[in-house]
Amino acid sequence: MTLALFERVDRLGRRLAPFVTTVLLVVLNAIPLPLPDYRTVMPFLPLMAVFYWALYRPAFMPAAAVFVIGVLEDVFSGAPLGFNALLFLVVHGLVRSQRRLLAGRGFFHVWAAFAVVMCVTGAVNYLSATVVLGGAVRPEPALAQLLLTLALFPCLAWVLVRVQRTFLARL
Amino acid sequence: MRYRPGMIVRLTTPVRAAMQRCAYAALFLAAAGMIVIGKADVLLAERLRIAVADAFAPVLDAVSRPAATVQDMIEDARALFDLREENDRLRLENERLRHWQQAARQMEAESRILREMLNYLPPQEPRVVSARVISDSSSAYVRSLLVAAGEAGGVRRGQAAIDGAGLVGRVTEVGQRAARILLVTDINSRVPVVMEQSRHAAILSGDNSDRPRLRFLPVEAQPRLGDRIVTSGQGGIFPPGIPVGVVAHVSGGEVRVQPLAKLDRLEYIRLADFGMGDVLPPLSARPPARP
Numbered sequence: 430m431t432l433a434l435f436e437r438v439d440r441l442g443r444r445l446a447p448f449v450t451t452v453l454l455v456v457l458n459a460i461p462l463p464l465p466d467y468r469t470v471m472p473f474l475p476l477m478a479v480f481y482w483a484l485y486r487p488a489f490m491p492a493a494a495v496f497v498i499g500v501l502e503d504v505f506s507g508a509p510l511g512f513n514a515l516l517f518l519v520v521h522g523l524v525r526s527q528r529r530l531l532a533g534r535g536f537f538h539v540w541a542a543f544a545v546v547m548c549v550t551g552a553v554n555y556l557s558a559t560v561v562l563g564g565a566v567r568p569e570p571a572l573a574q575l576l577l578t579l580a581l582f583p584c585l586a587w588v589l590v591r592v593q594r595t596f597l598a599r600l
Numbered sequence: 601m602r603y604r605p606g607m608i609v610r611l612t613t614p615v616r617a618a619m620q621r622c623a624y625a626a627l628f629l630a631a632a633g634m635i636v637i638g639k640a641d642v643l644l645a646e647r648l649r650i651a652v653a654d655a656f657a658p659v660l661d662a663v664s665r666p667a668a669t670v671q672d673m674i675e676d677a678r679a680l681f682d683l684r685e686e687n688d689r690l691r692l693e694n695e696r697l698r699h700w701q702q703a704a705r706q707m708e709a710e711s712r713i714l715r716e717m718l719n720y721l722p723p724q725e726p727r728v729v730s731a732r733v734i735s736d737s738s739s740a741y742v743r744s745l746l747v748a749a750g751e752a753g754g755v756r757r758g759q760a761a762i763d764g765a766g767l768v769g770r771v772t773e774v775g776q777r778a779a780r781i782l783l784v785t786d787i788n789s790r791v792p793v794v795m796e797q798s799r800h801a802a803i804l805s806g807d808n809s810d811r812p813r814l815r816f817l818p819v820e821a822q823p824r825l826g827d828r829i830v831t832s833g834q835g836g837i838f839p840p841g842i843p844v845g846v847v848a849h850v851s852g853g854e855v856r857v858q859p860l861a862k863l864d865r866l867e868y869i870r871l872a873d874f875g876m877g878d879v880l881p882p883l884s885a886r887p888p889a890r891p
Contacts, residue, residue, distance in 0.1 A: 456656070456659060456663060457663075459660065459735040459736070459737055459746075460663055460664045460734075460736070461667065461733055461735065461865075461867075491623075492623055493627065495627075496630065500634070500652070503649075504649050505653070505735060505737050506742065507780070509638050509639070509645075510634045510637075510645050510648065510649060511630075511631040511632065511638060512631075514630075514631040515628065515631040515632060518624070554741070567809065570808075
């Protein structure tokens with residue numbers, strides 16, 4: 430009886446790993462880091478995690494979780510409430526619908542797919558910013574953010590692979 | 601009809617898929633609705649936003665501490681390297697400052713006498729709250745901070761945020777334990793300023809770059825590099841005389857100001873209540889939030 434309960438708690442904890450890691454990345458994205466100019470070109474970490482889990486473990490990253498993560502990102506980033514939630518949901522839906530295309534392919538395919546996703550979201554982000562702010566937004570930081578995010582994707586993916594192997598291997 | 605074990609699965613799969621699609625649609629609508637409601641009812645959105653930030657304030661506070669420690673260690677190591685140079689520089693500066701101190705003492709005495717002669721009422725000393733910066737939510741589109749002090753600590757909307765050197769920004773959202781600071785570099789930030797020497801008034805207007813622009817400067821004002829800019833107190837949001845920055849770039853009609861506050865490495869800031877919060881327009885009259 431106790432063992433069964435323990436097992437259930439254990440399983441629940443493991444199932445939460447994708448959600449928890451993504452929330453951690455949202456928090457990490459919000460922390461002031463001592464690097465000069467880092468804040469303007471901060472890599473879009475939560476999007477990487479949403480992309481990764483939607484691709485490799487969609488069962489543990491349901492749309493509702495993506496929604497919550499998006500709202501959290503909105504709160505921390507100062508974006509209009511619902512903006513990132515919508516963005517993440519679109520990415521999540523897109524990746525899930527194209528899973529068959531990507532599953533089992535090499536990492537470079539996945540990376541390229543992420544690049545496409547990131548370019549699209551970056552463009553949406555930039556365009557909506559120019560619309561709301563009235564066309565006065567400089568494109569350089571957005572471009573730098575895009576490149577940095579793309580460059581860091583393999584690193585984060587490596588970490589997430591470890592997380593997946595540690596917590597989700599037996600599920 | 602004979603029961604087959606695969607049947608239930610075959611029947612439930614399309615139902616499940618449909619339900620999943622429904623959930624997607626519902627969440628899409630919820631997110632879109634949130635954006636619309638956020639635009640229509642700024643007050644509600646802001647309250648919700650600061651409530652969530654409030655709930656996460658302890659977490660952010662805890663996690664940002666190691667980051668600050670690492671930063672301190674890096675700075676320590678760097679300082680150790682150029683200790684000798686720093687010493688020379690400080691000795692020179694000390695000498696210069698002593699001269700200034702002399703001058704300041706003389707002026708203080710002089711101004712005290714003049715004040716007494718004029719029956720001048722000095723402005724009230726501001727109430728100051730110091731707060732730790734727990735989240736830097738600045739991006740290419742927004743320049744703002746979260747600090748670990750809120751209504752419970754006496755923080756109010758409209759207060760001026762300053763660090764040791766100069767103006768940082770102002771408080772725009774206040775929760776119980778956290779408050780959001782809009783930096784002077786944000787694209788929505790407008791600060792009425794004057795040039796310290798010539799007293800020409802202008803508006804310091806952020807554009808999300810590191811150096812905000814000085815706009816509406818009169819033609820006869822001839823800003824030179826290094827001219828100091830301070831708040832003018834017009835508009836009533838900031839009191840007059842808070843140092844803001846120095847002119848760092850003049851070309852054609854464009855004048856840019858380097859803020860004195862170290863905006864990219866703020867650890868603690870002071871929130872000063874000059875009793876001017878009441879003049880801030882109500883939330884709904886402000887421009888909508890930005891992405």
